[in-house]
Amino acid sequence: MFLALLELRAARGRFALMGSVVVLVAALVGIVSGFTTGLGDDTVSALRGLPASHLVFSSDARSDQFAxxxxxxxxxDAWREDAGTDATPLGVSITRGTTDRGTEVDLAAFGVQPTGFLSPDVTSGSRLTAADAGTVVISAALADDGVAVGDTLVIDRLGIELRVVGATGRLSYGHVPAAYVPLKTWQRIRFSTPGAPAATAVPDQFSALALRSPAHTSAADLDERHSTTTLTKEEAYEAAPGYTGERVTMSSIQVFLYLIAPLVVGAFFAVWTVQRGPELALLRALGASRRRLLAHTVAQAALVVVAGTAGGAVLAAAVGLLVGEQVPFSLPATTLVTTMCTVAAVGLAGTALTLRRVTSADPLTMLGANR
Known part of the structure; x- marks a missing residue:
């Protein structure tokens, strides 16, 4: 270990350059991980916040089920009776609206029964009530856009007026802030035709049936009996617009970065080992064992990789603080630690490319075997 530290000090320029590369790779992986988590939250946080275990869709909807x-x-009613569990309707659609103060916003309208278990808790104002169908509880993201409790929100082209009575957490669907309305109001938003009289009847339909707990009867049997498709809440995330494509894209970038890290670290230490060939042969001639030379090399690599990864973690966290809530970025401590540990592990794995040359150092080289 002492010799490893001496070499690090003697060639500090080279190791500093390598360390800076590890810092940048680790920071890039951390930043990509933050965007992956942030984009996922911005797409399905409203679904994730539903107090439901499963969602039931019509069987003819094989993709984009919420739409x-x-x-x-x-x-x-038939599904609820046969399932023997608490179930409530859920409607989901994306629309636009304008407040009485002229603020234009996009919103993901979630139609829920005000007395059902999907009715959201509020952080300010009051909850939805069955007595007033013209009310809405908004996400904190809509509050950031300029919508406040007490405003009147008019749905574009339909003229449906909604009074903002409360605000809930920062929830969104498909990168659009969520807004919770009574189911009857959602049906008007979903099925009304622009210009039609307000008294025009709309279908008594909705997007899905939310189950508080798994059905007592086999879900497959119920689906076959009622022509439905039952998904767990986590499986239903894929029905959110853009969720699958974004996850695949960002995860692919992470995988490539994980592949790049060991190649970069391995290439550096391979060159460094070639340059140290005579020194390694001298150490062997002086009686150093192969195991000691391996420990010496791994110690150098560990110091560079761990220090660089720690620097990358700090840089990634700083980027998260810098961007704040301007972009969908989320990097919880557990995600950051897991990501950095993976970077360090694959970086150290890259040093395996150099171990064979370290163990094959020939002590006869320093004793004149080549002369």
């Missing part, structure tokens, strides 16, 4: 699936009350 394509429609269930009626008859099916919901």
């Amino acid at each position: 394509r699936s429609l269930l009626d009350t008859k099916t919901a």
Whole structure:
């Protein structure tokens, strides 16, 4: 270990350069991880916040279920009775609105029964009530856009007026802030035709049926009986717009960075080992064992990789603080630690490229065997 530290000090320029490369790679992996988590939260946080275990869709909707699936009350009642569990309708659609103060916003309208278990808790104002269908509880993200409790929100083209009575957490769906309205109001938003009279009847349908707990009867049997498809809440995330594509793209970038890290570290230490060939042969001639030379090399690599990874973690966390809430970025401590540990592990794995040359150092080289 003493010799490893001496070499680090003697060639500090080279090791500093290598360490800076590890810092940048680790920071890049951390930043990509933060964007992956942030984009996922910005896409499905409203779904993740639902107090439900499963979601039931119509069987004819094989993708984009929240946009394509429609269930009626008859099916919901029959499903609820056969399942033997608490179930409530859920409607999801994306629309636009304008407040009475002229603020234009996009919103993901979640239609829920005000007395059902999907009705959101509020951080300010009051909750939805069955007595007033013209109310809405907004996400904190809509509050950031300029919508406040007490405002009147008018749905574009439909003229449906909603009074903002409360605000809940920072929840969104498909990168659009969530807004919770009574189910009857959601049906007007989803099925009304622009210019139609307000008294025009709309279908008594909704996007899905949310289950508080798994059905007592086999979900496959219930799906076959009622022409539905039951998904766990986590499986339903893929029905959110853009979720799967974003996850695949960002995860692919992370995988490539994990592949790059060991190659960069391995290439550096391979060159460094070649340059140290005579010194390694001298150490062997002086009686150093192969095990000691291996420990010496691994110690150098560990110091460079661990220090560089720690620097990358600090840089990635600093970027997260810098961007704040301007972009969808989220890097919890557990995610950061896991990511950095993986970077350090694959970086150290790259040093395996140099170990064979270290153990094959020939002490006869320093004793004139080549002369």
